[in-house]
Amino acid sequence: MFIVDSQIHIWKEETPDRPWIPGARERMVLNGHRLEPFTYEECLEHMDSAGVNRVCIVPPSWEGDRVDYGIEASEKHPDRFCVMARVVQNDPVEGAAMMRDFATVDAIKGLRLTFHRPQDRNWMIDGTCDWIWPLAEELQLPLMIHAPIWKAEMGAIAARHPGLKLIIDHMGILARSVDDAIGYWMDETADLHVHPNIHVKVSAVPGYSTHPYPYENINGYVRKMIERMGPDRCFWGTDLTRLMDAKGLTYLQTVEHFTKHMGLSQEALEQVMGLGICKALDWPVTAEQAAA
Secondary structure: OOOEEEEEOOEOOOEOOEOOOOOHHHHHHHOOOOOOOEOHHHHHHHHHHHOOOEEEEOOOHHHOOOOHHHHHHHHHOOOOEEEEEOOOOOOHHHHHHHHHHHOOOOOEEEEEEEOOOOOOOOOOOOOOOOOHHHHHHHHOOOEEEEOOOOHHHHHHHHHHOOOOOEEEHHHHOOOOOOHHHHHHHHHHHHHHHHOOOEEEEEEOHHHHOOOOOOOHHHHHHHHHHHHHHOHHHEEEEOOHHHOOOOOOOOHHHHHHHHHOOOOOOHHHHHHHHHHHHHHHOOOOOOHHHHHO
């Protein structure tokens, strides 16, 4: 089937002219990320070995707001990569200029916003980012949002801006929640199914289980999410660089976790594994590509 990963980070080595944000290495270790660069050339090798057709590049937070490397990857391989660009969230002048520019770049299919770190956690509720929602709706830029504790607020934004596509990262699970503790967070997310413009990334799933592959203890939670939200609004993804070292997984195993062990119908799998995200991001898939 046509397979698209809704979240992959790629990055270059840290250098004086490409510095990382302070404390980045410590957070990467805490979150289980590999420290070595993950280039798009290496990513392509993994994609080809696992049968993954496309990847949504989410530029990593440790490189700040720069998106140049993701754009380079997409421009060299336009049918393999797209970019969910980062934007300056707390500066409406600079941020709006970036968004209007991004809307003209073919490689960029939307934005990725974060509200889970100490410095940005309250920006969704204190007015800091109120300027983003109407502008993203106007520019038709879908938003991937990592904000586990602000579900009701996301629902309110979706209701106020029905033309804005919102994509909740990692099923809305709070970081470092595992096993049955994820149920509370996933139920909160699934309750947002009443908003037709809200979608969910069923991504980074292995990281939420302490059990061995294929993580049968949490697969039921994932199936429940897909059932409630609808398979066309749930998008498979890996956050691969958190799984290869920390979990010892191959890319093919992350694919087969869903295609062989999740218990979904063929029709549902086709939506979850790729067709749904391409429709949401307006990234066309030809009939020939879907059938290949």
